[in-house]
Amino acid sequence: MGAGPSRRSSALNVKNAHLSSYKNDINASTAGAAGGLGTRCAAGSPMTSPDSALPPPPDTAPGALHAMQAQQQEPLWNAQMLERTEKLCRSGSFEIELPSGRLMMSAGLRELVGLQGEQTPEGGLNALSWVSPDERAYVAVIWRSATPDEPFEFEHRLVCTDGRRLVVLHRGVVHEVPGKSGRLRGVGMLQDITAQREAEQRLQQAMNHNEVTGLPNRAALLDHLDAAAHAARWSAGCFSVLALEVPRIAEVKASMGFGAGDTLSMALASRLAAACGPGEWVAHLGEGEFALMLEHAARPDPASLRARAEALCLQMDAPVRLGATDVFPSSRVGIARFPDDADEPAVLLERAQTARMGTNAAAPLGFFEPESSAQVVRALQLEAGLRRAVEDPEAGGQLQLLYQPQVDLSDGRIRGVEALLRWHDPVLGDVPPAEFLPVAERAGLSGAIGEFVMRRACAQAAAWQRAGLPRVRVCVNLSSAQLQRPDLAAHVQGILRATGADPSGLGLELTEGLAIADMSHASAVLRALRAQGIEIALDDFGTGYSSLGALRSLPLDLVKVDRSFVQDVTSAAHDVSVTRAIITMAHGLQLRVLAEGVETESQLSLLGANTCDLIQGRWFSPPVSADEVARMLREGRRLPERFVTRVRRGHTVLLVDDEENILSALKRLLRRDGYHILTASSAAEGLQRLAETEVDVIVSDQRMPGMSGVEFLRRAKELYPHTVRMVLSGYTELQSIIDAVNEGAIYRFLTKPWDDQHLRAHVAEAVRHKDMVDENRRLARQVETANADLAAVNARLAQSAAQQREHADLMALIAGSLRDVLDELPAAVIGIDPEGLVAFVNRKAEHSWPEAASLLGQSAATLPCMGFTEMGEGVCHASAGGHEHVVRVRPLRHGGLEGGRLVMLTPLGEETL
Secondary structure (H helix, E strand, O other): OOHHHHHHHHHHHHHHHHHHHHHHHHHHHHHHHHOOOOOOOOHHOOOOOOOOHHOOOOOOOOOOOOOHHHHHHHHHHHHHHHHHHHHHHHHHEEEEEEEEHHHHHHHHHHHOOOOOOOOOOHHHHHOOOOOOHHHHHHHHHHHOEEEEEEEEEEEEEEEEEOOOEEEEEEEEEEEHHHHOOOOOEEEEEEEEEEEHHHHHHHHHHHHHOOOOOOOOOHHHHHHHHHHHHHHHHHHEEEEEEEEEEEOOOHHHHHHHHHHHHHHHHHHHHHHHHHHHHOOEEEEEEEEEEEEEEEEOOOOOOOOHHHHHHHHHHHHHOOOOEEEEEEEOOOOEEEEEEEOOOOOOHHHHHHHHHHHHHOOOOOOOOEOOOOOHHHHHHHHHHHEEEEHHHHOOHHHHHHHEEEEEEEEEOOEEEEEEEEEEEEEEEEEOOEEOOOHHHHHHHOOOOOHHHHHHHHHHHHHHHHHHHHHOOOOEEEEEEHHHHHHOOOHHHHHHHHHHHHOOOOHEEEEEEEEEEHHHHHHHHHHHHHHHHHHHEEEEEEEEEHHHHHOOHHHHHHHOEEEEHHHHHOOOOOOHHHHHHHHHHHHHHHHHHOOOEEEEEEHHHHHHHHHHHHHEEEEEEOOOOOOOOOOOOOOHHOOOEOOOOOHHHOOOOOOOEEEEEEOOHHHHHHHHHHOOOEEOOOOOOOOOHHHHHHHHOOOOOOEEEEOOOOOOHHHHHHHHHHOOOOEEEEEEOOOHHHHHHHHHHHOOOOOOEEEOOOHHHHHHHHHHHHHHHHHHHHHHHHHHHHHHHHHHHHHHHHHHHHHHHHHHHHHHHHHHHHHHHHHHHHHHOOOOOEOOOOOOOEEEEOOOHHHHHHHHHHHHHOHHHHOOOOOHHHHHOOEEEEOOEEEEEEEEEEEEEOOOOOEEEEEEEEOOOOOOO
């Protein structure tokens, strides 16, 4: 009995000894894993798997055994998770003792740095080989000055053993070691953030640089200007900003593609960067806009700044080779100066751009002026007001049409009017078209404005026609937005139908630039419009760059000579020559000519003498309201008779001589022949008479002060080539006179003193010569007009014939389809034409009566079903093929006329269709 408890106690002691020994092993293992960065992990020994745990002690209860295994596995699992986490995060950990600075590194940190095996850094915290040499003291100071239990973080560079440099985020915390006063222990972690920092740098690069050229962008420029402005305020310095624009880049992108546009941008950016000197900074603001900042030691002289900008433009505008084409950039530059024009970077750049907006091709460089800003504000106000007016053109009557008459010189009557848009803004007042039309073009409002003008003009033309007024053509200017519409012809036709206007009462005008921009499209659209009977006119002719080939390819009816060639034609011989050349060329192409801007009688007389067809200008009438045009038409207002070229007036002879007695004698001699006599005492006075009145024959003295008779007649030939010119002189300066005769300036040379009868005969001969020339010109014009009319009629006939052919083909197609339908009917069908002949037998009828097909073209009385053909509309019975049939007869009518009959036979007793 006594031995029993003793044995149990002994056994219990043995068991406790085993548990104590096993517990010590677990504690040792736990301490190695937890303090662990310097034992298992620091030594580089592999992590122990939970499956390789120590064997349990003997005689251990199952519950206690499971608890001991869990306690053993937890530190090993934690160490394994730490290693895997460091690999995933590209990080490493370490433990540091302070103040000694001794480090114990994790496997992840060794791998990040590139240390092999159990290699450890020597020298402690002050000599970490994996920290950049210039940052080692920085890292050591942060650790030694850290406050216990307060985490900290910072960034620095890390140098790997293979030479790679990384950027790491360094986090750490220190705490006091329990029981050891003054000793600190810290835990740190390094995470590789190199990729993140590189991505941030790339993002920063993209945010501050243009992606095509690589130059700094607007944001970077403003930052640089801000820094320069701060420095300039401290040092009383100054600098300038040049805003450059190359519109050709956008044009190249539109015509040759984005690749070509980017190539041109890069070439120009390279030129601009190469042109920069010390103290100059260049940026690419986007598309074709660049900027250049120039620093100055003192306030720059405007002349020197202009010279620098002009040199820059010259370098930028050199041709750039794109493929097989040389592209010539056309740059424009605006200049603003700090602090004279603005003292804020954004405002300074804006004012340089404002200065650039006031430049053009003729003056591509401009300095900022206060008026420039006012012009920009004015343009914005115009755009806002114009948008309101276009959105509701009827509100307040802001948009109105005036009409300027176009007068025919052959009879003096009003043949047409040009519709001219006027705008009255409630705030801005009357805005001239020259100011608001460019704004409308830039703002994309030209299409809507053109639509309003066309509808209003067509409605007004229809109103005049309904009022019974003489027929006039209303001419409307086409905008680029309208001409680009592929359905313009159909759209205009819809407007004409909606307003009730006649197509022949509408004229459309377009400029040379619009026509040449896309010749094939413009030609196709204009031909479709002209086929409707609409007149097509080429406006502002002579100011563009169209060629004769381009002019011939366009379907035109009228050429309008620009007012710049009409003004001052009495004094500018070259303008007269150009005008006459345009008129002659247009007549040779079977086109009529209208001269714009006629403001004086002399201009009108000269145009009439040069066979111009129509005129338009303030001399006859300024632009007026629709009611005023109606009044003119009712009253039959027309040109005075002396300007009407078709009216035959008496022959006019101009006598020019500086001797008054000679003029009186000649006037008395020639008056008896019924001539209208004009006299002039000098060549200048003679030119004035020619400008005022149409003259048939000129008789001039040779020797006159200021200008000789030959020089005067040469001048008269240039201005009025259809006059007959003669010299009457007592001096035989044969060479100059012979030269004038040979070149056609003089028709005949007469000598003083003269024989009265011979002189009268020579003048009468000159008059007859003039009549013959005039008659030939008249006949030639009639032939030209007839040819033009014939060509127009032929074009309309060809179009009508084509439409009829299309209609006939369509009807044939429909007829063929109906025949197919009748052939497939299950009932017998026979068609009889208006003459009573069999015209059609379907398949069922041929099957029922094979002989029916042979009756095509014969009288319907020969059909097997005798007797039914005499019936009108109705139903009857007839015998055919030995069977009784129900016969139905239906008359065919077309347009109220009898068109034959349709017969359907169905066997008696069967269901009919």
